[in-house]
């Protein structure tokens with residue numbers, strides 16, 4: 155079982171005495187919390203137990219696999235077999251938000267468009283696919299089919315599919331991780347099982363089944379789907395379980411994003427340093443994706459980067475875990491919060507303990523926003539910039555305004571008006587590339603109703 159600990163209502167009441175923000179979380183009010191435990195990058199990184207070499211190793215592995223992607227997924231040929239996404243300034247959206255939040259934003263608003271990542275159209279194409287590749291490489295090396303210096307295009311051949319067909323890959327998911335792992339797993343020839351939580355969208359299940367992936371559906375939420383998947387996998391020696399709550403491999407796959415981002419900023423002629431700070435706003439579910447990206451960013455940009463996580467008011471598991479210091483020992487359900495949100499990628503009631511511990515010293519802040527806000531922003535971005543994202547991917551959008559409205563935080567970190575004027579605010583658009591048109595039209599209709 156994932157974590158049998160349950161906080162009683164009395165224990166929660168006591169916790170609220172020392173942690174007054176919890177009352178706001180319970181009331182489902184949008185909150186911002188800037189982290190007093192934040193440490194300089196060097197200290198925060200020293201606690202991770204992973205290094206720049208580990209990220210480099212992951213990056214080199216992805217480079218070896220570029221030859222495979224070019225042949226197995228021809229849509230990656232334009233990016234030479236790399237799985238990456240562009241960055242883009244969104245000045246019209248910035249203006250629209252300045253008037254929505256009635257405050258002008260010093261600096262520039264940018265979007266990291268992981269919705270355009272090849273293969274699965276979400277940030278999960280980074281970590282999820284990476285972990286499957288790492289596993290496949292290990293099996294192929296062990297079977298004597300491969301040397302590291304070989305051309306990895308041969309992963310797209312019958313002997314490799316034959317080998318992998320003797321193995322199973324399993325994962326528990328709210329949808330997008332299952333999509334990424336199901337698609338790459340099936341393509342390589344693995345038997346693949348995806349344990350889907352109740353909130354997973356029907357179209358994601360249909361798409362996976364069409365690829366020959368076994369989809370197991372649950373009535374319950376994400377944590378239960380993961381726990382059941384983990385249990386079944388543990389009984390099968392030939393099954394590799396991608397453990398979204400604990401996986402170092404996933405984390406490293408996500409972390410690779412940062413080195414590419416550095417190059418993209420350089421190519422755009424943008425300097426990032428202490429005088430020209432970078433703020434990055436990351437939607438957070440269980441924490442592996444945004445946590446891995448934040449780790450990578452800190453390695454590359456150090457104290458010049460400020461990372462902030464965004465969560466739905468109905469699923470604030472990471473804010474709860476870090477703010478209370480209880481990490482994965484507490485769930486939003488313990489607070490009577492239902493973990494039901496239209497942002498299905500973020501519908502997680504209990505954070506990854508592994509990630510929560512690492513984020514305590516690393517992150518500048520956390521905030522929550524309502525489903526209505528995410529949907530409204532979805533409509534606004536479509537209208538202003540003609541960019542279509544899934545609701546989860548909008549969570550980062552209000553972040554810059556939360557930052558500039560918190561005087562105490564700005565002072566504490568020495569974020570003077572001069573530095574803020576030179577800031578870049580990067581909203582991580584974590585998904586939406588595969589949303590069917592009918593589903594997107596429905597989101598847009600809901601957004602239209604709200605405005």
Ligand SMILES: *Cc1c(COP(=O)(O)O)cnc(C)c1O
Pocket residue numbers: 276277278330331437438439440441442443444445499500544546547584585586
């Ligand atoms: C999974 C996901 C996230 C968050 O990633 P975690 O690793 O669960 O924290 C954010 N946005 C989208 C669209 C996702 O699918």
